[in-house]
Amino acid sequence: MLDFEELEKGFTEEEAIAEASRCLQCKNPLCVQGCPIHNRIPEFIQAIRSRNYAEAIKLINERSNLAVICARVCPHSDQCEGACVLDKKGKGIKISKLERFLADKEMELSLNRVMEKVAVIGSGPAGLTVAGILAREGYRVTVFEARPLPGGVLRYGIPEYRLPKQMVDKQIEIIRNLGVRIDTGVVIGEALTLDQLFSMGYKGIFIGTGTGLSRKLGVPGEDLPGSMQAIYFLETVELVRESRLPASHLPIREGDRVIVVGAGNVAADAARTALRIGAASVDVVDIMAESERRASDKEYFEALHEGAKFQFQTSVAQIHGDSRVTGVTLQGFAPRQIVDGQSRFLPIPGSERELPCDKIIVAIGQKPFARIVSTTTGIKTNERGYVHTQAEPHYGMTTRPGVFAAGDVVHEPQTVILAMREGRRVAEAMDTYLRSLHL
Numbered sequence: 217m218l219d220f221e222e223l224e225k226g227f228t229e230e231e232a233i234a235e236a237s238r239c240l241q242c243k244n245p246l247c248v249q250g251c252p253i254h255n256r257i258p259e260f261i262q263a264i265r266s267r268n269y270a271e272a273i274k275l276i277n278e279r280s281n282l283a284v285i286c287a288r289v290c291p292h293s294d295q296c297e298g299a300c301v302l303d304k305k306g307k308g309i310k311i312s313k314l315e316r317f318l319a320d321k322e323m324e325l326s327l328n329r330v331m332e333k334v335a336v337i338g339s340g341p342a343g344l345t346v347a348g349i350l351a352r353e354g355y356r357v358t359v360f361e362a363r364p365l366p367g368g369v370l371r372y373g374i375p376e377y378r379l380p381k382q383m384v385d386k387q388i389e390i391i392r393n394l395g396v397r398i399d400t401g402v403v404i405g406e407a408l409t410l411d412q413l414f415s416m417g418y419k420g421i422f423i424g425t426g427t428g429l430s431r432k433l434g435v436p437g438e439d440l441p442g443s444m445q446a447i448y449f450l451e452t453v454e455l456v457r458e459s460r461l462p463a464s465h466l467p468i469r470e471g472d473r474v475i476v477v478g479a480g481n482v483a484a485d486a487a488r489t490a491l492r493i494g495a496a497s498v499d500v501v502d503i504m505a506e507s508e509r510r511a512s513d514k515e516y517f518e519a520l521h522e523g524a525k526f527q528f529q530t531s532v533a534q535i536h537g538d539s540r541v542t543g544v545t546l547q548g549f550a551p552r553q554i555v556d557g558q559s560r561f562l563p564i565p566g567s568e569r570e571l572p573c574d575k576i577i578v579a580i581g582q583k584p585f586a587r588i589v590s591t592t593t594g595i596k597t598n599e600r601g602y603v604h605t606q607a608e609p610h611y612g613m614t615t616r617p618g619v620f621a622a623g624d625v626v627h628e629p630q631t632v633i634l635a636m637r638e639g640r641r642v643a644e645a646m647d648t649y650l651r652s653l654h655l
């Protein structure tokens with residue numbers, strides 16, 4: 217009977233590290249020149265020496281998709297090993313065996329990884345990005361969404377005229393087809409805590425819940441009926457549009473005189489939505505100068521074109537009314553200045569003026585909900601409620617191992633594309649972290 221057992225045995229971990237430690241880390245590495253695909257040989261050898269196997273595997277995978285096979289069948293003695301500067305003395309580095317050591321480790325890991333569960337909290341742009349990337353990598357991903365339908369800000373924050381919800385549904389279907397499970401109506405921090413998710417077998421958790429709490433103006437009359445937060449307004453309009461609420465729930469009626477406070481993209485969305493519902497007038501006031509407005513040019517000029525009137529260096533000092541909003545006192549402000557080392561807007565005495573109105577929409581920013589953090593130990597936030605994350609070695613990991621975060625829960629709200637970009641970076645870091653649990 218012929219013996220077909222694999223001839224050459226691989227390195228043990230100690231052998232691999234000893235071999236990697238012999239590498240001279242040449243400035244002009246001849247091994248790379250000898251490699252037909254220019255593998256990053258000295259770098260992955262250095263990563264093995266530091267026992268950073270996840271990094272070493274990543275470096276190999278940059279150039280090679282078939283490392284398990286290459287390590288065994290490539291003619292290394294004619295390529296990288298033959299070119300190694302130490303080969304002339306008969307002491308060339310066994311690059312193929314180091315590559316095989318890593319490739320076998322990764323194979324073992326991939327087979328384990330398929331079984332691993334990852335929880336993604338929030339189905340906005342960052343959450344969907346992380347879910348899609350990790351599902352493609354073979355993880356079993358469950359997205360937990362508090363609302364009845366997935367999409368987060370894509371569904372409830374961006375109006376239909378800018379982003380048709382049919383497109384959001386299609387994108388979510390693509391994510392589902394990757395094997396991602398989406399559980400809606402589940403509030404993490406209430407129905408389930410992070411500790412419970414870990415005990416249910418989730419090895420990694422991503423928090424992408426965005427910013428659900430609106431900042432208040434802090435002026436008299438703010439709680440009168442008719443004064444509302446922009447994210448509540450936009451979400452309610454969407455729920456009515458989806459027929460999940462009756463039209464009688466629309467917070468703005470035809471003919472209403474509306475004041476929007478703030479001049480970011482959310483304010484512009486609120487102003488344009490109010491005009492579409494039939495508001496008689498929409499005045500947008502913002503404490504900053506026009507040159508400092510946060511709304512993009514596109515949003516700003518389209519809102520102007522559609523009939524919104526902007527008043528800069530102006531804010532609401534008081535909201536009037538008995539049983540509902542009837543008007544406001546507006547206050548003029550000087551341009552931003554530094555007072556005692558702090559950036560301030562100072563009111564201009566005598567600039568107060570009255571403006572009658574029926575509705576006020578406040579759009580001066582949001583901050584994250586505290587419910588996940590407050591029901592979990594070990595996750596630090598800053599004084600403004602944003603979650604602390606690390607830059608290295610696992611980008612986006614919070615102060616609790618295995619829990620990552622990105623998007624508006626980590627910093628001031630940004631655009632969708634920036635949330636997706638960050639989601640991608642964090643997903644890659646989660647993958648590296650989850651692999652390292654097996655190394």
Ligand code: SF4
Nearest residue numbers: 239240242247300301
């Ligand atoms: Fe290491 Fe040899 Fe490459 Fe130099 S040529 S970096 S010694 S493997």
